[in-house]
Amino acid sequence: MSDTRIDYSKTLYLPQTNFPMRAGLPQREPLLVERWEQINLYKKLREQSKDRPLYVLHDGPPYANGNIHIGHALNKILKDVITRSFQMRGYNSNYVPGWDCHGLPIEWKIEEKYRAAGKNKDEVPINEFRKECREFATSWIKIQSEEFKRLAILGDFENPYTTMNFHAEARIAGELLKFATSGQLYRGSKPVMWSVVERTALAEAEVEYHDVESDMIWVKFPVLGVNALAWGNAEKSFSDIQDLSGAFVVIWTTTPWTIPGNRAVAYSPRIEYGLYEVTAAENDFGPRPGEKLIFADKLAAECFAKAKLEFKRLRTVSAEELAGLTLVHPLKGFGGGYEFTVPLIAGEHVTDDAGTGFVHTAPSHGREDFEAWMDHARELEARGIDTAIPFPVDDAGFYTKDAPGFGPDREGGPARVIDDNGKKGDANEAVIKQLIAHDRLFARGRLKHSYPHSWRSKKPVIFRNTPQWFVYMDKDLGDGTTLRSRALKAIDETRFVPPAGQTRLRAMIEARPDWVLSRQRAWGVPICVFVDEDGNILQDEAVNKRILDAFEVEGADAWFAEGARERFLGERANEPWIQVRDILDVWFDSGSTHTFTLEDRPDLKWPADIYLEGSDQHRGWFHSSLLESCGTRGRAPYDTVITHGFTMDEQGKKMSKSLGNTVTPQDVIKESGADILRLWVMTTDYWEDQRLGKSIIQTNIDAYRKLRNTIRWMLGTLAHDEGENLPHAELPELERLMLHRLAELDEVVRSGYDAFDFKRIARALIDFMNVELSAFYFDVRKDALYCDAPSSKRRKAALQTVRAIFDHLTTWLAPMLPFTMEEAWLERYPQALSVHAEQFRVVPAEWRDDVLAEKWRKVRAVRRVVTGALELERADKRIGSSLEAAPVVYISDKSLSDSLAGLDFSEICITSGITIREGEAPEGAFTLPEVKGVGVVPARATGKKCARSWRYTEDVGSDPEFPDVSARDAEALRELKALGRLEA
Template sequence: MTDQSASAAADYKDTVFLPQTDFPMKAGLAQKEPAILARWQEQDLYKQLRDARRGREKFILHDGPPYANGDMHIGHALNHILKDMVCRTQSLLGKDAPYVPGWDCHGLPIEWKVEEQYRKKKLNKDEVDPALFRAECRAYAQHWVDTQREQLKRLGINGDWDNPYLTMDFAAEATIVQELMKFAESGQLYRGAKPVMWSPVEKTALAEAEVEYADVTSTQIDVAFEIVDAPNAPELVGAYAVIWTTTPWTIPVNQALAYGPDVDYAMFELKSGEIEGKPHLEWMRDKRFVVAAKLVPDFLRRIGCEFDNSDSCLFESVGGAWPLKDATARHPMHALGGFFAKPRPFLPGDFVTTDAGTGLVHMAPDHGEDDFDLCKAHGLEPVFAVEGDGRYRDDWAWLGGADERRMSVINPKFNAPDGPICEDLRAAGALLSAGAFQHSYPHSWRSKARVIFRCTPQWFIPMDAPLATGDTLRGTALQAISDTRWVPAKGENRIRSMVEGRPDWVISRQRAWGVPITLFVNRKTGQYLKDASVNARIVAAIRERGVDGWNEADAPALLGPDYDPADYERVTDILDVWFDSGCTHAFVLESGKWPDLQSPADLYLEGSDQHRGWFQSSLLQSCGTRGRAPYKAVLTHGFTMDAKGMKMSKSLGNTIDPLTLIKDSGADILRLWALSVDFTEDHRIGKEILAGVSDQYRKLRNTFRYLLGALAGFEESEKVAVADMPELERYVLHLLADMDAKLARAVEDFDYNTYVRTLADFANNDLSAFFFDIRKDCLYCDIGPAAPQGTLKRRAYRTVLNVLFEALVRYAAPVLVFTAEEVWTTRYPDAGSVHLLEWPELPELGDGSELMGRWSRLRDLKDSVTGAIEPFRRDKVIRSSLEAEVKIAADAVPDGQLSATELAELFITADVSTTGGETISVTRTSHHKCGRCWRHLPEVTEDGALCGRCSEMLA
């Protein structure tokens, strides 16, 4: 190139259009997002949106209340980002989709934390005035409501944050009481004694949703019960029925033995040779034992006697289970007299199996559902020997109050092979074996202590009692499940199986912080009072004073003049917290406090664990009072694991703190992660995963940056009608329309993983790597003094870019809430928030099937050409594809063939020609390079001179 040419080339920089924008490549989200949040709050964006959508079709997502206890964790973040995505996409579709956040504020976790503060001060909570204690619980809950609210707002969640719902608001508590009264007045309440899961540490009944399972090592024991009567098989008298259990502490409340009606049993004794040299077996000499025939080998191994299928053991079949019918045995501790002296009957139990143990099960109706049902059917009632703290009551003959070895039944020492239970059984000649047994066992998820099944008087809502409709609560709930849309669909079977098999709903708890069971029970009849006037006074008291309105001093005023307080017991239990949250639809959707809401909700959205929690309690509560579910659809998400797929745990050090992530990288990165994973299953998060999300974000951001720069100075007068556009522009518009349909379908399916992936793939593959790359020459150079708005092709390109911008910023807004606002206000600083916009209206297009098919083949051809050029670039034969001349087979170009010039522009090469061959050939061009557009063209006489197009632009 001559000096003059070089000088001219330098001057040409000012003659081309280079994208210009103030939108930075570096996001700086952590610094920018708080300012955007503050602006939204100042402008009251939530109210603006409500005003803009007023009168439109509604979409109501009812927020499941997170618990007001602790900082936001990654599960909170995922859950609320998904909810925000639901509301924002529905709003984008033009619907009125309000979001009222809420919190669950009652219950044991908060009470437990307040008690911890007492314990640190060496104070006894039971000595504190209940009203004062509840006030401390209320203050504790309010602290965490305020904390979590600010943390969740930082995620960019658009909602009515200044007016959330709280289950501890007086009006909410009054509504919960009102809903309880509906069950009471319709006869759907009863007080009964059944075994329920009980925490001896927290001294209260627990719901299934409040229990978690963990592997433990328990003591397994084999215990001998001497058979004292067997009318159907006298030869059994004097033999010992062997039971096996992993809960030694239940032996002191044994009342019967269960056998399997279809199980074959064997009666045997050990040969002398098996006993010699084994002192622990000596007492078994000349004694006979009864065990399920199939389980004899396992039993013998547990007692230390090898079983080799030889004749080392003598068997006498008792011919199946029938000989045990009407038989009785005596308790190993029968010498204590009283309760222990009563004969223990053998009862037929369909639940008895030969999967493990001995095929004989000891029955303690106080401590097992099967035990309770079988014993009750045969007239054996619970004895309530174990108290709320897990110890046997003072007057219990075995290990009761006077015994110095008395301790909680969940204490491992109590059940150990050398503990008091085994010690006494061994002394009584009844302990055959004691050893370790590993298994899964329920624990309280708060105290982490083992729970027990304990029979206590509780309040229940029956599942199978007839309702006024003629159906049962179970039947009504199962029908409502069928009427509900479940996403993913497998959620329906999960909750259906739970409702089909669940026992009656235990709604009572023996604690202080919660909504009281506001019932008066007649001391003589045991029936609770049903009086609408009394109930109205109770509801009014709760509405005025909250849960403190239910107290002994006010009982006469609440009962009124028609009843003598001496005749009635005031119930002091509180409601299961799941009943509280199950009523939220009543005091949030139906109360009128939030007039934008309505019932039933279009959607409930929570983690999949809520099939046994909030989804189910809401379903049962609503079905029992309204005969239907409180929701039309239910969407569930899985749980977030670490990068290796392990459950997150502070002790393992593998947690991801969303607050730290937001502080370092910004909330939009966290949002993009949450909406990119398949959230319907368990999913992962980690540094490498987040690095990939950041890269995806960077590409999307750069797409918007390019659009903003390429549209600098764009005016309405530039717009070109679709019919006048080149094929490439029309093809891209059809791609956009195709993507638009996919995104709309993803919104309908709540398939946000597909939504984000489709949007990202379009931006990266169809735009950045294809459309933008091809048309950048046109954008830069098809403009000049002779064409101040550019050529038709350039104006068509910018018209499509404008369509793309208006659509993509809307599509991205529910996902990248802060970035989309930054993008929108960069181009339209005075146009208001992007989040007030609706789904884009795309240009009218005709049938594009033929066009789409042709361009799909052209893109495949382009990929092949790019692949053929790449070795020449790699070997530095050429520096860019613009230096390549390509020959392709004529029949490789689809029908509706583009000109050679158009093909060269498509492939971004110097020249394209067709041949009769079948392969693609590449050579380095000999054409000179235009000093303005840098294309190698035949009309350029020397490097740096102008091509015809550039000369025309500069004329």
């Protein structure tokens, strides 16, 4: 007779763990960050892996200006996952964070502070101003470091790189001098994007586009005559095209203020043009009946309608005729400065998609205009045309003397394109007024279109011709290559993830003009060269050495210190060398970071294995790093370029404070934890733009909860693990199946990390945990794990398998969810240093068993039919637990019935009994259309319910010592009693 006081629940091997179901990540994660710092995990990993091959992801430097945003979080998490995954696969994967510290954003903040205090920046010594900029950047580096560490980013935060470090400034200056001494650097005059508000040139990467409404005008250029030289036919004469006498070529522009800078009109030989005559006019100004005008045929009707004119087409005007025409400037007779001839030139950029088919060409105000003008320079000079490019607009947006009548000679002072606040000035109206006065305006209107703005001030920029420092893209570098050809070759030799990045960067390099390096600001590394009045650079190694030695000790401030010219020139100080005061574009700074990190740090290597940034960096950091390295070293500083997209809100809209749709990493961490944010990054397609919002965060919280509970169950179960290992061949089929699945997943995980396809890994592991572990293997094995005797081989095999699953899953997931996996690992192995000091577990070859997997694919197919039938029974309340069932399974497919041979199928289906019958199922049996040849007839289990395992068996009561349990459970109780583990 059994002791009725036995509490059978205490005789079960139920899960026991301190790993909580409720994660409490916002409170628990900071404790783990603190632990990692206390044990100096970063340093220990370096010591542990010092003899392994280096794997280096070079950090694209964020700007030291403000709290991190969701883009920073996405970027840093991706980098951290990569470095951790390689560290756990046999590499010394050292991550060194870095910061961009120079440039206008910081300078602008200090100027704002000055303005608020009524202080004039120009009255402050430059090095005092630079000191404040340095202190500002330093403060934000400290803040951002803590924010990154809170995301579980593991790196050398004690020794990061910064572009304002004295050694870094010396190296950046040294790279600039390499371009100078190799003849690649030159002072030139080209139209650049210019911020009037910020008084500096801007790179393409510093510009964003916003819709604006602009004036648009159609302007008439009178035909002056014919140029036989341009025609290439001396027999031709103006009489052959006398019907063009008095006609006008019409252009269209959205920048009326550029008309004073006009020097040519471009046409295309591919476009069909016609001569048109006005037959009626309803407008207050512009063409009158009888006027003849030349338009692209495709655009003529639209243009005449805009001017409220009726017209007729007279004839076709050929490209040969256009090439022979010269025009009159539309402002001739005004200001005394527009008396020159305006040639017609062919241009590849001319289309008939919009406008008139002719392009107003002002080489001072546009890149294509400049290039078209320079392409024709020799031909134009042969025709006696002055090809000098004027400077019609100054750095403050005012017209200069090169815009006669609108500049300093104008009554009331010069007209202005844009004012200090980024507002439209009076230049457009001044020009339009004069065009009307000279009867040169065909029509006018307003147009909403996309226009470049400074991404810092958010104010529109202008294109203006100004002296700047450039690096040649197409100059022979002495070995038959050019900077452009080197860069294109390097792109072809680089791996791009996703591959589309290669096409994008290649297109940018193919089309880009010479590289503008100069900025007219104070906070940055100077263009530390001396020049003569013609812009020729002093080539003196001794001078360059003095500059770099000083920068190494004092930083770039040395260039701006009193007496710097004399100090650096030394005995040449009496020569008329001019000290350049411009600073380098910050993209040159960041593009040079590979020199003072990858090359100069012994714990890194050059080139980097990976550069990873947002897709905007094809025109930014990827681009500038490529050009800098190709110009000085002949190849890219990276082997692989990985690109991520941008984070939008849940509706796919750009996040902005004004819309109130921003998601900050700080808020997500505070409410849910950093691992939730990391899980979102891991489950999204980061190569494209991603979406984030409350519902998406909640989806990831739900997925995390399931994942955590699976980990928790394993930890609880493994509390009873004594570490025994059975030979693989002695393991039950079900355990061997799960180890086979680990072998398959090992390939998915490793190849996924190699391909940087984290979504594929996360999806595979989450599905495995939810579908194959929680809903199948763990469910099936709970009875054996909880109820079997201590000596049970089946129970030991299951523990051995759960142990293997835990070790593989936690290490595989550690790069993705470093907080949770660390917590789990330390719960399982309290004496361990860290899960992040582990390696991915090696999968024995014997685990892979494709034949077994195919067999169990069939077993599980039959099981699905059984569980489907039982779900209906439960829903109709004919049974409660599946252990109350003992269904009859009919199988007409022999391959399916053969797969069940030797298996306890009732255990696999978690029923108390099951009957397998070969043949067709009777009518009314439960079937699934996707599993042919299987039918299930539900039936209730017979026998008695075991008080311990709750299974219904015929042998309950067969053991007199324990009459209310099954024979299996009685034997387990006897063993427990012998071991002193049976509690009364």
